[in-house]
Amino acid sequence: MNIYNYFNSFIKAEIKELQLKDKLPLDSIIDGISVDPPRQINHGDLACNAAMVLAKKVKLDPISIAKLISKRIITHSDVEKVDIAGPGFLNITLKKNVWHDQLRNVLKAGEKFGDSEIGKGKSINVEYVSANPTGPLHVGHARGAVFGDVLSSLLEKTGYEVTREYYINDAGAQIDILARSLYRRYCEKLGQESYEKPEGFYPGEYLIDLADKLVIKDKKHWLDKPESEWLPELSRYTVDEMMKLIRKDLSDLGIEQSTFISEKSIVERGMVDTVLNMLDEKGLIYTGVLEPPKGMKPESWEERPQKLFRSTSFGDDIDRPLKKSDDSWTYFASDLAYHLDKYKRGFTNLINVWGADHGGYIKRVQAGINALTEGNVNLDIKLCQLVRLLENGEAAKMSKRAGTYVTISELVDYVGRDVVRFIMLTRKNDAQLDFDIIKAQEQSRDNPVFYVQYAHARSYSVERMAKDAFNAQSFDYKNLQKCDLSLLNGSDELALIKLIALWPRIVEMASEAQEPHRIAFYLNELASSFHSLWSKVREDESFRFVVTDNLELTQARLALVCGLRTVISSGLNILGVEPLEELRG
RNA sequence: GCGCCCGUAGCUCAGCUGGAUAGAGCGUCGGCCUUCUAAGCCGAAUGUCGCAGGUUCGAAUCCUGCCGGGCGCGCCA
Incomplete structure (x- = not known):
């Protein structure tokens, strides 16, 4: 506590x-x-x-x-x-000794300092990324991916049992288009161009690579066959391969989700029908005609009766369609089935991380899940705003692999995983984020990743010097825990201890607000406070951490430095960023 | 037209879910290297918290109405 x-x-x-x-x-x-x-x-x-x-x-x-x-x-x-x-x-x-005891607690607890039990006994499902399996992940996905991952770690830090989940949209029409695009590339490989590029063709190079693999695997087997023969098989094949790509991208970011749920399997298990029956029994389904949205030019709008869910009864603005004109389910219908599935798997606390362009979708899903579970489920939806990639202030243009957008693997290759992860959390999730890939590599105050790492590395620098000046054993954690911390009574030292002691509160508040960016901001502040203390020696020799003729004082000061390091390292671990012991090679 | 998000220093943004004199970085100006790594630090200047009401001991924060920007609005997911 x-x-x-x-x-x-x-x-x-x-x-x-x-x-x-x-x-x-x-x-x-x-x-x-x-x-x-x-x-x-x-x-x-x-x-x-x-x-x-x-x-x-x-x-x-x-x-x-x-x-x-x-x-x-x-x-x-x-x-x-x-x-x-x-x-x-x-x-x-x-009393001052309270703060000294706080520091001692840090040294005793190590990275467990800051752990909380506010989520003890509660399980929570965090669904994030869930990008369509139609190609490699791009920068926009990276933000949601990092946000979801760090939020999960933060919740774990505060005692929740977290399931990290990915929903694979492998059932819609876009999967057919993807398979047709692959088929076109496959034909090209084999010297046949008679198969036309399908409507909505996916132009990315990754499908050319995949076509190579397919030719090696199946030779000319699919050539000159009717679509009905190859489509099911190639759809499955393409989705599997795309998911391999995506999982590779995620693992490049240090993200590993434990649960992958396929939309197709939800549909095949009849969950959508279940949802429809449930809603029907509650009298929440009717056939009606929707008004065209005002303010938009309804050029191709035709009034048509369709099967609607009475989501207005649960706070939505209009009732929402469950079936398309060709009588197949809307995405909304199968998404309800998916959320019901989460409930049936025992989750009552759900968090979904979405791109901001899905904002208009929140109310209807919440309405649906409320209707299906009698309000037993608490569904929080976190929107991540756009990321603008910049190169020294100018819009970045470094895309090659995917055709039109910058992929995660390109970005990670360019600036490194740790930088991507940290920078993604330097803004609140619902604010736009400018990511300057040049500045993010600078080793300067401008670059928060560097700035925090520098503070962490400096702590090791002090430790090395202390160990050189005295015998190394005096500075192992066991001895530091026992040393006389009351020697730390300067106002700057006490201020730093107080900031360190704030850590558990920061963790709890960030977790309750579900705002992982607070960790990044706090680490920046902590680093700043340490850099400031470090530099004090220029004005006043007595601020030297290593006092060669005073072992007790040096131990106390190193204890402070180690406490600081523990908290920085523990914060970076929540962010999934590796703390560095040295910055220069 | 409707819904959601946003509006805080010249710029980019924090602001602890209602607290005291609104903060930080960049930029500007002025200082600090015979160094426990200057890859850093210190100081100065800078505000109608978009506007107008309301709620109360107290509002950048909550409510209402405007203004301005972003996103979305059946048969995409």
């Missing part, structure tokens, strides 16, 4: 005591009470709004309530002093 939560519970308990002793009314509200790190340094270590929250319902002024509570808080052995400030804030200053 982090100290903010700890004091939150403590203060609430004390307030209950006061209520029992009739000092405060019993019905006063405790819910909105929070304990936070204050923004201003002179506001102490913890700021609590309890008095103001209580004053809301009780007809007492906040200041006198604050006085009442502060008398209780001051009895805690960790508390140095309590100030009442502003409109009724309780500003709590903790």
Whole structure:
């Protein structure tokens, strides 16, 4: 438990005591009470709004309530002093040894420091990427992929049991087109061009490569055969091969999902019919005619009765069609079946990571899943906005393999996996992201990946020097845990310890908000704080980490550096970025 | 037309789900290398938090209405 939560519970308990002793009314509200790190340094270590929250319902002024509570808080052995400030804030200053103990906890717990149990006993299904198996992944997919992967790690860090899932859209019409495109390439290989390029032809080079493989595998077997003979087989073959490509791309990014669910298998198991029957039984299906959307030119619009799901009963804007004009299921229908499948596999907490262009789809899926599960499922949908690839501020143009877009493997080859992963998290998921592939490789303050890695590497640099100056054994973790941390009493050192001690809170809040970018921002701040302390020695010799005539002080300072390193490394591990011990070769 | 997202320093963005005097980087200007790696650090200047109302002890944050930008809106997935 982090100290903010700890004091939150403590203060609430004390307030209950006061209520029992009739000092405060019993019905006063405790819910909105929070304990936070204050923004201003002179506001102490913890700021609590309890008095103001209580004053809301009780007809007492906040200041006198604050006085009442502060008398209780001051009895805690960790508390140095309590100030009442502003409109009724309780500003709590903790004894220095509390912070020293926090640092000691980091050294004892190692990377487990920051683990939380807020998700203990809960399982959650995170579905991400789920790109159509029609070609290699591109940059837009990379963002959703990294986001989903890091969100999963973050949830695991806070105790959730996470299933990382990929939904393979291997059933729609675009798969037929893909197979026909491959067939065309196959014919080309064998010197026959009479088979026309199909409508919506996939032009990427990867299909030429695949056609090579197919010729080697099946020789001329499919040549001059009717489509009905080769289409089913080649569809299956192409999807399998595309999924190999995609999984390769994902593994280049360090992503390995445990569960792959095929749309085709959902359909073949009759799940779509099940969904239709369920909705029908609930009276949520009818045949109707949709209005054409206003503001759009309905050129080819023809009014047509179709089978509709009454999603407006569940908060959607219009009712949604389940069947196309050719009587086949819409994507929506099979997607409902897929989500029902998740529920039947035992998941009630679902997260889907989608591209922002699918935003208009959220309400209907939530409506559908609510209808199918009686509201038992909580489905969160995270949208990732576009990524704009830049080269020194100009739009990047480095695409070759896929025809029209930059692929993940091109990007990873160019800047490296760690850079891709980190940069993808330097923006909130729902804000657009500019990814400058030149700047992302710079070794400068501009490049957050470098900046954080540099701080991490510097910690090793200090350790090496300390070990050179004394005997190495004095600095192993066991000895550092036991050393006298009270020697760390400079304001800069204490400030750094406090920032390190913030880590568990950052983790919990990022997890609750489902916002992995907060980890990246925090690491940047932590690195900055360390670089700053590091440079202090230029103004004042006494800031030297390694003090050659003082082993105890050097141990204490190295303990601080190791604590910092542990947190950085633990943060980078959540991001899936490898912490480096040295930056120059 | 409707729905979702966004609007914060010259630029790019944070802002801890309602807290105190709104922050960081870049850029600009001015400092710090006989170095525990200057691949870095320090200082200065910079704001109608899009606009207008509302909710309350307290709003960049929540609600409503505008303005401006992005995405989407049956027979694609």
